[in-house]
Amino acid sequence: MSTRDKIMDVALNMFSERGYEAVSIRDICGEVGIKESTLYYHFKNKKDILDSLVEKFRTHIEDLLSHVDEITENPSQKKGKNADPSVQMVDSYMIDSYLFDPFCNLMLRLMMIEQFHNEEIRVLYEKTLFTDPYEIQMNIFKRLASAGVMPEEDVEWIVRETHSYMTMLTFKYLLNGDLTEKRKKAYYKEVHDFMARKFKA
Amino acid sequence: MSTRDKIMDVALNMFSERGYEAVSIRDICGEVGIKESTLYYHFKNKKDILDSLVEKFRTHIEDLLSHVDEITENPSQKKGKNADPSVQMVDSYMIDSYLFDPFCNLMLRLMMIEQFHNEEIRVLYEKTLFTDPYEIQMNIFKRLASAGVMPEEDVEWIVRETHSYMTMLTFKYLLNGDLTEKRKKAYYKEVHDFMARKFKA
DNA sequence: AAATTCCTCTAACAATCGTTAGAGAGGTCT
DNA sequence: AGACCTCTCTAACGATTGTTAGAGGAATTT
Numbered sequence A, B: 001m002s003t004r005d006k007i008m009d010v011a012l013n014m015f016s017e018r019g020y021e022a023v024s025i026r027d028i029c030g031e032v033g034i035k036e037s038t039l040y041y042h043f044k045n046k047k048d049i050l051d052s053l054v055e056k057f058r059t060h061i062e063d064l065l066s067h068v069d070e071i072t073e074n075p076s077q078k079k080g081k082n083a084d085p086s087v088q089m090v091d092s093y094m095i096d097s098y099l100f101d102p103f104c105n106l107m108l109r110l111m112m113i114e115q116f117h118n119e120e121i122r123v124l125y126e127k128t129l130f131t132d133p134y135e136i137q138m139n140i141f142k143r144l145a146s147a148g149v150m151p152e153e154d155v156e157w158i159v160r161e162t163h164s165y166m167t168m169l170t171f172k173y174l175l176n177g178d179l180t181e182k183r184k185k186a187y188y189k190e191v192h193d194f195m196a197r198k199f200k201a
Numbered sequence C: 001a002a003a004t005t006c007c008t009c010t011a012a013c014a015a016t017c018g019t020t021a022g023a024g025a026g027g028t029c030t
Numbered sequence D: 001a002g003a004c005c006t007c008t009c010t011a012a013c014g015a016t017t018g019t020t021a022g023a024g025g026a027a028t029t030t
Helices: A003-018 A025-032 A036-042 A046-073 A086-099 A102-117 A119-146 A152-174 A181-198 B003-018 B025-032 B036-042 B046-073 B086-099 B102-117 B119-146 B152-174 B181-198
Strands: none
Touching: A003 A025, A003 A036, A003 A046, A003 A102, A003 B102, A025 A036, A046 A086, A046 A102, A046 A119, A086 A102, A086 A119, A086 A152, A086 A181, A102 A119, A102 B003, A102 B102, A119 A152, A119 B152, A152 A181, A152 B119, A152 B152, B003 B025, B003 B036, B003 B046, B003 B102, B025 B036, B046 B086, B046 B102, B046 B119, B086 B102, B086 B119, B086 B152, B086 B181, B102 B119, B119 B152, B152 B181
């Protein structure tokens, strides 16, 4: 891992726990094992580290979203014997590659902290935690409705309830305390219970 | 308002927006209009301000909860002509006196920021945003079930869905950006739509 | 009137903050 | 061999951090 990547990695870990302003350049450099002046060779100032993290996250979720679109539009091309319905595929993909992903999870925590005094981050935070997930689920269920799996008129509220349930669980288990295996398991179990009951038919 | 109260008020406003560590003693004193040494007459150190805020919040929600219990157990004693069902009474009370209340709302924001590196605040945060609201709603709906309004076996999932929906809306509208009238209205509307659909019978 | 308590001030402290100038080591190109 | 680029270092800068000692004015108690 390059020095620049190491700095971003350490900075993200510290920013997401204590907040951007509370972490000093010396804190980061001490953990990375470099002198402060070396950091300024890789970043023009402290803000630049934060901006680089945000930019990295932005392109990261862009890739994720385009991959999700791909799955949603071609649900049958999934490899393996039993082709899952797209809703399960997308959900498990979003959970593994997004909510459980160390980089994304820490970025969500960072945005949760910084959104109150950084408008750019606030907009990104709202988009990635509320708007995008809602639209993803809406796309899937609309597809299911047009395929005759469920009535068109029920789609909106099914999506709302599913989305709100998963969002609540995200805040409760994944954006609270450390992201331990125990919390991941608790999250997964509750998601599974909800899905099993909601779509038992 | 006493100097001590003024300090706590200003500190809460700043802490809840920028985080505890990012706010300096001089920031607070400048806004209050006192010298730094005066602050140290009222608080023994910076941490003492934070601790006092947490303690104030703790007793505040204790009072709220005991009041909610009172309403839940005696839903009929409400003044006015049309005695609301307790669920509506409690919900509107919790919204007005808790989520919309400036002090409580700012404290929730503060806890949201500080929970990641302060275990005491994390526990309080989890209790006030997830555990308590769930139990309050559970108590109400169990009462309704035992009164024959709804089947006992449905109670758990009705509560789960109602609670998760309101929690998601809280994060989306009330703990995101400034607590403007516009956001309050949006929150209220979505709560109302959900309730109207869920309990249209 | 004297003493005491309450509250705020001036002035400073050592420590830490973000940041920079400039030297030097190692590798690559001409 | 010399010029150049990449990366890290030593050493320091002015500003800001949380905190404290001690003086002074106003109100209250003795």
